[in-house]
Amino acid sequence: xxxxxxxxxxxxxxxxxxxxxxxxxxxxxxxxxxxxxxxxxxxxxxxxxxxxxxxxxxxxxxxxxxxxxxxxxxxxxxxxxxxxxxxxxxxxxxxxxxxxxxxxxxxxxxxxxxxxxxxxxxxxxxxxxxxxxxxxxxxxxxxxxxxxxxxxxxxxxxxxxxxxxxxxxxxxxxxxxxxxxxxxxxxxxxxxxxxxxxxxxxxxxxxxxxxxxxxxxxxxxxxxxxxxxxxxxxxxxxxxxxxxxxxxxxxxxxxxxxxxxxxxxxxxxxxxxxxxxxxxxxxxxxxxxxxxxxxxxxxxxxxxxxxxxxxxxxxxxxxxxxxxxxxxxxxx
Amino acid sequence: xxxxxxxxxxxxxxxxxxxxxxxxxxxxxxxxxxxxxxxxxxxxxxxxxxxxxxxxxxxxxxxxxxxxxxxxxxxxxxxxxxxxxxxxxxxxxxxxxxxxxxxxxxxxxxxxxxxxxxxxxxxxxxxxxxxxxxxxxxxxxxxxxxxxxxxxxxxxxxxxxxxxxxxxxxxxxxxxxxxxxxxxxxxxxxxxxxxxxxxxxxxxxxxxxxxxxxxxxxxxxxxxxxxxxxxxxxxxxxxxxxxxxxxxxxxxxxxxxxxxxxxxxxxxxxxxxxxxxxxxxxxxxxxxxxxxxxxxxxxxxxxxxxxxxxxxxxxxxxxxxxxxxxxxxxxx
DNA sequence: CCCCGTAATGTAACCGGTTACATTAGGTTT
DNA sequence: AAACCTAATGTAACCGGTTACATTACGGGG
Numbered sequence: 001x002x003x004x005x006x007x008x009x010x011x012x013x014x015x016x017x018x019x020x021x022x023x024x025x026x027x028x029x030x031x032x033x034x035x036x037x038x039x040x041x042x043x044x045x046x047x048x049x050x051x052x053x054x055x056x057x058x059x060x061x062x063x064x065x066x067x068x069x070x071x072x073x074x075x076x077x078x079x080x081x082x083x084x085x086x087x088x089x090x091x092x093x094x095x096x097x098x099x100x101x102x103x104x105x106x107x108x109x110x111x112x113x114x115x116x117x118x119x120x121x122x123x124x125x126x127x128x129x130x131x132x133x134x135x136x137x138x139x140x141x142x143x144x145x146x147x148x149x150x151x152x153x154x155x156x157x158x159x160x161x162x163x164x165x166x167x168x169x170x171x172x173x174x175x176x177x178x179x180x181x182x183x184x185x186x187x188x189x190x191x192x193x194x195x196x197x198x199x200x201x202x203x204x205x206x207x208x209x210x211x212x213x214x215x216x217x218x219x220x221x222x223x224x225x226x227x228x229x230x231x232x233x234x235x236x237x238x239x240x241x242x243x244x245x246x247x248x249x250x251x252x253x254x255x256x257x258x259x260x261x262x263x264x265x266x267x268x269x270x271x272x273x274x275x276x277x278x279x280x281x282x283x284x285x286x287x288x289x290x291x292x293x294x295x296x297x298x299x300x301x302x303x304x305x306x307x308x309x310x311x312x313x314x315x316x317x318x319x320x321x322x323x324x325x326x327x328x329x330x331x332x
Numbered sequence: 333x334x335x336x337x338x339x340x341x342x343x344x345x346x347x348x349x350x351x352x353x354x355x356x357x358x359x360x361x362x363x364x365x366x367x368x369x370x371x372x373x374x375x376x377x378x379x380x381x382x383x384x385x386x387x388x389x390x391x392x393x394x395x396x397x398x399x400x401x402x403x404x405x406x407x408x409x410x411x412x413x414x415x416x417x418x419x420x421x422x423x424x425x426x427x428x429x430x431x432x433x434x435x436x437x438x439x440x441x442x443x444x445x446x447x448x449x450x451x452x453x454x455x456x457x458x459x460x461x462x463x464x465x466x467x468x469x470x471x472x473x474x475x476x477x478x479x480x481x482x483x484x485x486x487x488x489x490x491x492x493x494x495x496x497x498x499x500x501x502x503x504x505x506x507x508x509x510x511x512x513x514x515x516x517x518x519x520x521x522x523x524x525x526x527x528x529x530x531x532x533x534x535x536x537x538x539x540x541x542x543x544x545x546x547x548x549x550x551x552x553x554x555x556x557x558x559x560x561x562x563x564x565x566x567x568x569x570x571x572x573x574x575x576x577x578x579x580x581x582x583x584x585x586x587x588x589x590x591x592x593x594x595x596x597x598x599x600x601x602x603x604x605x606x607x608x609x610x611x612x613x614x615x616x617x618x619x620x621x622x623x624x625x626x627x628x629x630x631x632x633x634x635x636x637x638x639x640x641x642x643x644x645x646x647x648x649x650x651x652x653x654x655x656x657x658x659x660x661x662x663x664x
Numbered sequence: 665c666c667c668c669g670t671a672a673t674g675t676a677a678c679c680g681g682t683t684a685c686a687t688t689a690g691g692t693t694t
Numbered sequence: 695a696a697a698c699c700t701a702a703t704g705t706a707a708c709c710g711g712t713t714a715c716a717t718t719a720c721g722g723g724g
Contacts, residue, residue, distance in 0.1 A: 001710095003709090003710055003711085004710065004711060004712095005710080005711095013673075013674085014673065014674045014675075015674090015675090015710090015711080015712090016673070016674060016675080016676095016712080016713075017672085017673060017674075019711070019712060019713080020672095020673090020712095020713095023712085027671085027672080027673095028672075028673090029671085029672060029673085032672080032673080046441075046444045046445050046446075047445060047710085047711075048386075048389075048445065048446050048709090048710055048711070049442075049445040049446050049447045049711095050382070050385050050386040050389070050391060050446045050447070050709090050710085050711090051386055051679095051709070051710035051711040051712090052710080052711055052712075053382050053386070053447075053711095054380075054382040054383055054385075054386035054679065054680075054681090054709090054710085054711075055678080055679055055710080055711050055712050055713090056679090056711090056712075057380075057382070057679075057680095059382060061425070061447075064426075068411075069401075069407050069410060069411050069414075070404055070407040070408055070411060070604060072402055072404070075401050075402040075407050076402055078401060078426070079400075079401050079402060079428050082401075082426050082427075082428050083428065086438075091425050091426075091442065091447065092425065092426045093393070093423050093424065093425060093426075094396075094410070094414050094423075094424045094425075094426050095414075096411050096414050096415065106418075109378075110381075110423065112378045113378050113379060113380065113381040114378075114380050114381050114382045115381045115382070115385075115393075115423065217604075217605045217608050218605075218608055221608050243605075247605075247608055250608060250609055250610035251610070253610045254610050272402060272549075273549045273550075273575075273579075276549050276550055276553050276579055276582060277582055278582040278583070278585045278586050333680095335679090335680055335681080336680065336681060336682095337680080337681095345703075345704085346703065346704045346705075347680090347681080347682090347704085347705090348682080348683075348703070348704060348705080348706095349702085349703060349704075351681070351682060351683080352682095352683095352702095352703090355682085359701085359702075359703095360702075360703090361701085361702060361703085364702080364703080379680085379681075380679090380680055380681065381681095382679090382680085382681090383679070383680035383681040383682090383709095384680085384681055384682075385681095386679090386680085386681075386709065386710075386711090387680080387681050387682050387683090387708080387709055388681090388682075388709090389709075
C-alpha cells in the first residue's frame with residue numbers, strides 16, 4: 001500500500017508538502033505540485049481517509065435514522081439528504097430503525113463512538129435520552145413542534161386544516177379521517193387541524209368517523225373497511241398520508257364506491273407517484289427535497305459548533321388539488 | 333474527551349489491559365476487568381472507533397450503490413442489507429446513483445480511500461472499471477448472468493417464462509409486454525423468457541406488442557396507453573416490474589378496461605404493497621430479504637480474503653397468483 | 665552585495681487505539 | 695525451596711495522515 005511517505009520520497013519532497021499539495025495546493029509551489037502529481041500518478045496513491053478522519057477527529061459522515069425506508073415519503077427525503085450531504089463532503093450512514101426506540105439507541109452509539117458526526121432523525125420524536133442532548137449533534141427532519149432538537153418541518157396543523165377546509169368548501173360535512181398511530185406527533189397535529197376546521201365550520205365532531213391507521217397502505221385498506229360498513233357513510237375521507245389514501249381507495253373500489261363521485265379522498269405528503277394513480281390524489285405536498293437539504297445544512301452548522309438562532313424551521317407546504325376530490329353529490 | 337489512557341490510569345492498569353478488556357475480555361483477569369469497568373463507567377468512556385478503524389485498516393462499513401432508493405423493490409433490499417450488515421458489525425453507506433455511471437465512480441472512491449471496505453451494487457452491471465476489479469471487493473445483488481462480480485440473483489429468464497407460460501395457459505395469445513430500458517440486463521433476461529414462452533407455445537412474436545418503459549410507475553402509465561389505443565388490443569400485459577404494472581392498471585382504468593375481466597396484468601418483484609391493490613397483482617416474488625443477507629455475507633467473505641467457489645448465487649423465486657389475471661374471455 | 669520579509673519547505677509530534685514482545689505473577693511439580 | 699510453566703500484565707512501537715514550529719529559499723530595496 002502506498003502511503004504519503006512513499007509519495008514524498010518518490011517526489012523528493014517532505015510528507016508535509018504532499019499533504020499540503022492535496023488539501024491546500026495554493027500553499028505549494030507549482031514545481032513541487034508537479035512533482036507530487038507525478039509521484040501520485042506513478043504509485044496510484046489514494047490517501048487513506050481513515051487516517052485523515054482519525055487525525056481530524058471527524059468521521060465526515062452523518063447518521064440518518066429512518067423508521068422505515070420503504071415508506072416512499074421517507075425514501076424521498078433520504079435521497080435528498082444523501083445527495084446534499086455528498087455535495088457537502090459527508091457520507092450518509094443508514095439506520096433503519098423499524099420504529100423501535102431500542103434500535104435507535106443502538107445506532108446512536110455510532111455517533112458516541114465517533115463513527116458519525118451527527119444524526120438526522122426522521123421519526124417525529126427525539127432519539128436521544130436527555131443526558132445525551134448536549135453531547136450529540138442532532139436535528140429532526142419532518143418532526144413536530146415538541147421535539148427538543150432543532151426541527152425542519154411543515155406546519156402540519158395548518159396543512160391538515162387546509163385539506164379539511166377544502167373538503168368542507170365542497171359541501172362535505174361527514175368527513176372520515178384515517179389517522180396514524182395515536183401517539184405519533186404528526187397524528188396529533190393533523191388531527192388538531194381536522195378539529196379546527198370542523199369547529200370553524202360549525203360541524204360537530206363525530207368519534208365514529210375516526211379510524212386509527214399506522215401510515216402503511218395496509219392500514220388504509222383496513223381502516224377504510226370500517227367506513228364502508230357504516231349505515232351512513234362519510235362522503236369524504238381525510239387520510240393522514242398518501243399510502244393510506246391509496247389503500248383506502250382500493251377498499252372503496254372493492255365496495256364499488258366511486259372516487260370521487262361517491263366519496264372524496266385526500267392524502268398527505270404527495271409522494272412521487274400520487275399523481276399517476278387513477279384518480280390522482282388531492283394532497284398536501286411536503287417539500288421533501290428541501291427538507292433534506294435544510295436538515296443537512298442545519299446539522300452541519302451544529303456540528304461546526306454554531307449556535308442556531310432559530311430551532312424551528314417551518315417550510316411552506318403546497319396544497320395540490322387533483323381528481324380524488326369533488327363537490328358532494330346533492331340529494332335533489 | 334476521555335481516552336483509553338485515562339481509563340487505564342484511573343483503573344490502575346495499562347492501556348493494553350483496557351484494550352483487551354474491551355475486545356477480548358477472556359484474556360483479562362476478573363479483578364482487572366472489574367476495575368476497568370468501574371473506570372469506564374466513571375469517565376463515561378466510549379472508545380473512539382475512528383482510531384480503532386484506522387489502526388485495523390478497516391472502515392467496518394460497506395457501500396451500497398442504488399440506482400434509485402425510492403424504488404420500492406430496491407428499498408426492501410437495502411433494508412435487508414442494512415439490517416444484516418448491522419448484525420455483522422458493519423455500517424451501511426448509502427450511494428444513490430440516479431442510474432449514473434459517473435456518480436457510481438465518485439462513490440467508488442470511498443472504497444479506494446478506505447472509507448468503505450466493499451461495495452454492493454444494485455444496478456445489474458459492474459460499477460468498476462476493469463483496472464479496479466482486483467483491488468475492490470464488490471458483489472452484485474439482483475444482477476445478471478453477465479456481471480463480472482459475484483452476483484446474487486434469481487433466474488430472470490425462467491421467472492419471466494413462468495409468468496408468460498401462465499398467461500398462455502389461461503388462453504392468452506396476444507400478450508403485450510412493457511419492458512425496462514432496452515440496455516438493462518434484466519430487460520434482456522426477462523424478454524428472453526417472454527420469447528421462449530411464446531416460442532414453446534407456437535405463438536408468433538409480434539413487435540407491436542412491445543413497449544419500452546424504464547421501471548417507473550410513470551412509464552407504466554405511459555406505455556399502457558400504446559396498448560389501449562391499438563385496434564386489436566392484447567388480452568394480457570406482462571410488465572417487467574410491479575411499479576409499471578400498477579401504472580399500467582391506472583391507464584387501463586381510465587380507458588374503462590377492466591382488470592382482469594378484459595385484460596390480465598402481471599408484475600415482477602412482488603413489492604410489499606402488491607397484494608393490497610385492487611386487483612391484487614399476480615407477480616414473481618423475488619426474495620428481497622434473502623438477496624440482501626446473502627449479498628452481505630458474500631461480500632464479507634470476499635473482504636475477509638476468501639476466494640469463492642461459486643460466483644453465481646441463484647436464489648429461488650416464487651410465482652404468486654393473485655387477482656390481476658384471469659382466463660381469456662372467449663368469444664362465444 | 666547585504667539585509668530583510670515573505671513564501672516554501674522540512675521535521676517531528678500528535679491523534680487513540682492495537683498488539684508484538686518482554687516481563688511479572690501465581691500456581692504446580694519435584 | 696527451587697525449577698518451571700502458564701496466565702496476566704505492561705511497555706512501547708505502530709498505523710498514515712495533519713500541522714505547529716523551525717528552517718531554508720528567494721526576491722526586492724537599500
